Amino acid sequence: MTWFYEIRDSNHVVASTGKGFDTDKAAMAAGRKKARELKASGSLPGGGIATVKAEQDSEVLVPHK
Numbered sequence: 001m002t003w004f005y006e007i008r009d010s011n012h013v014v015a016s017t018g019k020g021f022d023t024d025k026a027a028m029a030a031g032r033k034k035a036r037e038l039k040a041s042g043s044l045p046g047g048g049i050a051t052v053k054a055e056q057d058s059e060v061l062v063p064h065k
Helices: 024-041
Strands: 003-009 014-021 049-056
Touching (some): 014 024, 024 049
Antiparallel strands (some): 003 014, 003 049
């Protein structure tokens, strides 16, 4: 399974996601970097980052018959 990150703004709305990372540490590092970029650009409503988290992507691909 792969890992993904999710960034939520101070209003708890998902601001950004990224997926396809091999480890939780890689996902968190990428998420923190993206959070810094978003904060520096001033493009977040509410002006700040509330959370950055990494989780395993449990999406299972099922072949269509």
